[in-house]
Amino acid sequence: MNLQDSAAIRGTIVYCRYDPGADDASEALRIIEDGLLVIRAGRIVAIGAASDLLKELDAQAEVVDRRGKLIVPGFVDAHIHYAQTDIIASYGEKLLSWLERYTFPAEMRFADPEVARDTAAFFVSELLRNGTTAALVLGTVHAHSVDALFGEAQQRGMRLAAGKVLMDRNAPEALRDTAESGYRDSQALIERWHGCGRLSYAITPRFAPACSDAQLAAAGELACHYPDTYVHTHIAENVDEVAWVAELFPWSRDYLDVYDRYQLLRRGSVYAHGIHLSASEHQRITQAGAATVFCPTSNLFLGSGLFDYGRACCNRLTVGLATDVGAGTSFSMLETAAEAYKVSQLNGVALSAGRLLYLATLAGAETLNVDDRIGRLDIGYEADFVVLDPEATPLMARRNQHIDTTVDRLFMLMMMGDDRCVHSTWVQGVCQHHRDASD
Structure with missing residues (x-):
């Protein structure tokens, strides 16, 4: 794999391959605990375990380290x-x-x-x-x-x-x-x-x-x-x-x-x-x-x-x-997802963390018939993604200490999250918003 002239971002990568509520949903939610997203010319050119992909990057390649945070589709x-x-x-x-x-x-x-x-x-x-x-x-x-x-x-x-x-x-x-x-x-x-x-x-x-x-x-x-x-x-x-x-x-x-x-x-x-x-x-x-x-x-x-x-x-x-x-x-689509969860609870359906992420990302891309370009984090897709901070507030940081799995961490972000959790927003591989511009 040629990863020359690429940039990368490292963190916990989470995205939906398809609807986690589908009949066979065992592979719908993909999680890479220590993942690397490699970007070139506004598109994703590689995605996988950081331990594997870091070896293939140029020594001069920029790697943005966001370990401890979640990287999800825009x-x-x-x-x-x-x-x-x-x-x-x-x-x-x-x-x-x-x-x-x-x-x-x-x-x-x-x-x-x-x-x-x-x-x-x-x-x-x-x-x-x-x-x-x-x-x-x-x-x-x-x-x-x-x-x-x-x-x-x-x-x-x-x-x-x-x-x-x-x-x-x-x-x-x-x-x-x-x-x-x-x-x-x-x-x-x-x-x-x-x-x-x-x-x-x-x-x-x-x-x-x-x-x-x-x-x-x-x-x-x-x-x-x-x-x-x-x-x-x-x-x-x-x-x-x-x-x-x-x-x-x-x-x-x-x-x-x-x-x-x-x-x-x-x-x-x-x-x-x-x-x-x-x-x-x-x-x-x-x-x-x-x-x-x-x-x-x-x-x-x-x-x-x-x-x-x-x-x-x-x-x-x-x-x-x-x-x-x-x-x-x-x-905030995070706050909106939380309300979707509550409305669905009243209708007798408990939406999973993966289903909520799907609704906020890939389902929207499917609605607009652009799910071949956005909504997932996959090779060839446009590099639109968000870095989410599960410790954005004191209460979330305290709750995060008692969470063992990424799925539970994602659910917590969906229930408690808002704009404060958006550490950075990337459009075609370019950071267009950063919560702390000095970081």
């Missing part, structure tokens, strides 16, 4: 609103009133390109500070909101997908586009950004009630014309929302049928929430190669309901995990 946030960063933890509303009281006023501010640029810079830094190296993001109705976000992500080398919100009804006049302008602006953004480096475009009807038939039809035309883009929207988050969709689209048999009618159900379609989907809708999403997203902190915060992850898995849904900031209450 987190993948499968649904987040960057324009809602400044309204996180706003009090007291359910979904539809949350939009009226907090979301729409916040998004109106993005008519100012400077607000978009400032928020995008903070947002991307906050993702990296929390160990998130890839995300699927909603902009606002303003095309320049997406330009600002893509520009920031491109500077950091992140794998990020985003789109301009399409919304021509049931919203303030200042936040409405039209079917024609939405199509035109989205097409221009696709031509400008889609496939540029690690960036991808997501056609983004906000949700069915905010879109006329004409706008949904235009979004479907875009989806057909650009089949390798994503379709990113919301579905069945709240019971009142589901009832509203039935009123607005009386011809539909269910919520999913609205998107299906307008050619927005296909591979690459990502539907956030899906708490109140039927078994039939699960089946049709699976058959189409689409995915849903589990957003536990926002579902709890808005009182929307408990996503039944066990039921979704039984129905063979592809499910990612997401913070859903700003109704979601943290940028």
Whole structure:
């Protein structure tokens, strides 16, 4: 093996080869207690025991020693609103009133390109500070909101997908586009950004009630014309929302049928929430190669309901995990995983440490159809990874003294962890965040 001109990082390497909840999961979670991850030109070129690989490195190769810490794949946030960063933890509303009281006023501010640029810079830094190296993001109705976000992500080398919100009804006049302008602006953004480096475009009807038939039809035309883009929207988050969709689209048999009618159900379609989907809708999403997203902190915060992850898995849904900031209450995928564990406990399923890591990493990559590039730590994969510190706080350090296995240490990190545990975040082999810049 030629490991010349490479760099390496040493520590306890943990990642999922596949879903640890699968029928034969004995080999799903890979742990290398004293491991070495070798990187060249932004990709992983070797992974294995440090005792073996150190012998093959150049004498001059840089080895970053992080023994005592865990090296895991970068987190993948499968649904987040960057324009809602400044309204996180706003009090007291359910979904539809949350939009009226907090979301729409916040998004109106993005008519100012400077607000978009400032928020995008903070947002991307906050993702990296929390160990998130890839995300699927909603902009606002303003095309320049997406330009600002893509520009920031491109500077950091992140794998990020985003789109301009399409919304021509049931919203303030200042936040409405039209079917024609939405199509035109989205097409221009696709031509400008889609496939540029690690960036991808997501056609983004906000949700069915905010879109006329004409706008949904235009979004479907875009989806057909650009089949390798994503379709990113919301579905069945709240019971009142589901009832509203039935009123607005009386011809539909269910919520999913609205998107299906307008050619927005296909591979690459990502539907956030899906708490109140039927078994039939699960089946049709699976058959189409689409995915849903589990957003536990926002579902709890808005009182929307408990996503039944066990039921979704039984129905063979592809499910990612997401913070859903700003109704979601943290940028941390560790905190989000902890809430997913608690929600699943209430539904009678105890998620293992490996399953939680899978949800925060590889499942998100599968949701975005990029699991051949990110989500694992394997040869040929893009070198996006996070170094986690199990002694980031005094309580965690004390708890860590009483843990004997890496699996238990991983579970502790998932239950007690937050941004303080993210020692460093690496994107394409470059450290883009370090908790202690002087280290």
